[in-house]
Amino acid sequence: MIFLKGKTMKNVPSILKPRAKLRDRLRSAVRGQQALRDGRHKAQGGFTLGELLLVLVIIGVLAVVGFRSVQPIIISGRVQATATDMNSAIQRVVSAANAAGGGATVTYTGFATAQLIPFLSSSNMFRINGTVLNHRLSTGTTPTVTAAVGTPTTGAASSILNVTFNQVHDAACVDLTSLLQTAAVIVSVNGTSVKDSTAATPTVYNGVTASTNCTGGSTNTLVFSFQ
Numbered sequence: 001m002i003f004l005k006g007k008t009m010k011n012v013p014s015i016l017k018p019r020a021k022l023r024d025r026l027r028s029a030v031r032g033q034q035a036l037r038d039g040r041h042k043a044q045g046g047f048t049l050g051e052l053l054l055v056l057v058i059i060g061v062l063a064v065v066g067f068r069s070v071q072p073i074i075i076s077g078r079v080q081a082t083a084t085d086m087n088s089a090i091q092r093v094v095s096a097a098n099a100a101g102g103g104a105t106v107t108y109t110g111f112a113t114a115q116l117i118p119f120l121s122s123s124n125m126f127r128i129n130g131t132v133l134n135h136r137l138s139t140g141t142t143p144t145v146t147a148a149v150g151t152p153t154t155g156a157a158s159s160i161l162n163v164t165f166n167q168v169h170d171a172a173c174v175d176l177t178s179l180l181q182t183a184a185v186i187v188s189v190n191g192t193s194v195k196d197s198t199a200a201t202p203t204v205y206n207g208v209t210a211s212t213n214c215t216g217g218s219t220n221t222l223v224f225s226f227q
Contacts, residue, residue: 071139072171078136079172082125083179086163089119090183090226093161106227108149108161116147116163137176138218140167150225152185152198160185160198165222173214174207177222181205186225189213198227 093116097106117133120126126145127134133145143166150162168176177194181187187195187205192213195205214220 072169075137075139075169076171076175078125079175079179082135082137082172083176085120085123085125086180087183089116089123090161090163092119094226107159111147111149111161113145113147116145135165135168137165137172138167138169140218143167143218152225152227153196154198154200160225160227163224163226165220165224167218168220168222169218170214170216170220173220173222174211177210177224178205178207180224183226184224185227186223188223190215190221198225 093111094106097108097111113133114131117128117131120133121128125136127136135143135145137143144164146164146166148162148164150160152160165176173189177187177189181195184195185197186193187210189210190213192209193203194207194210194213196203
């Protein structure tokens with residue numbers, strides 16, 4: 001019989017059992033730590049290129065939708081300054097026409113957009129591109145303001161100046177007619193007269209008619225006639 005520190009060989013397995021259990025526990029702990037590291041690596045894997053592109057597309061769509069919803073508010077906020085600058089320009093144009101006429105009845109012979117531009121050169125509400133005058137009350141690409149000599153319903157030829165705003169957004173349509181109609185003798189919205197103080201039977205400004213004839217989007221043409 002072989003003895004191992006006072007114990008027989010048949011008792012050896014019982015001696016090694018605690019060691020085997022400890023070894024199993026260590027192996028289990030190692031496997032747990034490995035699984036934890038693997039999980040962390042997976043969690044820190046980041047986004048794929050496809051996921052990043054999808055996020056960028058979503059952000060772009062939201063930005064476009066948000067800007068479109070805010071645009072009418074921005075345009076509406078520009079109406080007062082636009083009307084103020086135009087009224088100021090027209091007052092100076094009338095004074096210049098009076099001076100040129102030597103105090104006689106004002107005539108605008110030969111007056112066009114090119115002659116109006118210098119009176120609006122310091123305005124932030126208009127953009128000047130050579131002989132083209134653009135306003136900022138539109139979402140269109142070429143919203144213009146043009147000036148031309150006109151004839152009132154009754155009166156001498158060339159005695160009024162027609163100023164036309166093209167592609168006016170509906171957010172500015174009614175407000176602009178309301179603000180400029182005080183100085184203008186004739187106002188029309190998309191071809192419909194909403195004021196004519198030069199007619200044999202003068203008509204005063206009608207805001208309801210102006211509102212009714214204003215159409216959605218940057219589709220409105222407003223004409224203001226000044227004497």
